[in-house]
Amino acid sequence: MLPFLIRRLTGAVVIMFLIGAFTFFLFYSIPQDFAQLACGKNCTPQNIEVIRENLGLDKPITAQFWEFMSGIVAGRDFPAGHCPAPCLGQSFASGDFVWDSIMDRFPLTLSLTLGGLVVFLVVGLGTGMLAAWKRGTFVDKVLSGASIVLSSFQIYLLGPIVLGILVYSSGWMENPKYVSPFDSPGAWFIGLLIPWVVMATIFTAQYTRMSRSTMIEQLQEDHVRTARAKGMARRYVFFRYAWRGSLIPIVTIVGIDLSALLSGAVVTEFTFDLAGLGRLAVESSLNKDIPLTMGVMMFGAFFILLLNIIVDLAYAYIDPRVRLS
Secondary structure, eight states: OHHHHHHHHHHHHHHHHHHHHHHHHHHHTSSSOHHHHHHOSSOOHHHHHHHHHHTTTTSOHHHHHHHHHHHHHHOEEETTEEEOSSOOOBOTTTOOBHHHHHHHHHHHHHHHHHHHHHHHHHHHHHHHHHHHHTTTSHHHHHHHHHHHHHTTOOHHHHHHHHHIIIIIISOSSOOOOOOOTTTOHHHHHHHHHHHHHHHHHHHHHHHHHHHHHHHHHHHTSHHHHHHHHTTOOHHHHIIIIIHHHHHHHHHHHHHHHHHHHHHTHHHHHHHTTOOSHHHHHHHHHHTTOHHHHHHHHHHHHHHHHHHHHHHHHHHHHHOGGGGGO
16 A cells, blocks of 8 residues: 555656646746736836845746745745745735635635535435335436436536525525634534535436446446355345445546536635635636736645545555555
């Protein structure tokens, strides 16, 4: 397991460096005076020159790239003070350090992503296993049919419908909001319950179909049939032998869906009027806040890489053959 983990971490470091280089040179190739952006509209040429010098924009592009990359590891000094590692620069609009702005919004996006993942995994795998257990029955047909219908919905369509029913019409629930789970776990759960339910409704359909088909396939494997032939109880064989094998393709699509949840945070957060990383990315782009936009992109890439490493470790745990590849 350790060599496998070392290979994955080494690859992640290389990928992050390439993403950082691509992002930096992509944004700094834009024909735009960043000092003017940082200074604002009503700014004198003298102020622009001071800002250009303070931000290091008067240095060669290679020197700026080195300062940017080294700042991620060791931090950087700005006129506003020292930016500790990992330093992703200073926002043009607010003057805050990019990392601090990201950390202010990240807990909400993390709660949406992981909370939604837990809900649709539990519901999706549970309904899929039930459909496989009741294969060919009325229950199987209802669950399979419902999964096909629900998979056609999108967050921006289903979200307003759920809000209109549960919030605006009936008043049963309040508008979604974020409260730190450390301050009030109950308020945190209630505040994000509607987004979780909407995401679970959409993503559950895929996991229901996938878990049902893989479970049925596993039940036809030789070792499962042999266990049944030896007189083992159906329930024991179902959970002890077929369940673990069916998880392998599920873990694969979990990694894909985690990336989709994070990249789709813009739609989710705007639908439910939540201020997370997705909304921050849009706001920074509209304000032409290049450092903040770059920082959000790099942090998003890092988070997706981290989640995929975790998924790969889970995959290697489930299937020991992966560790030897």
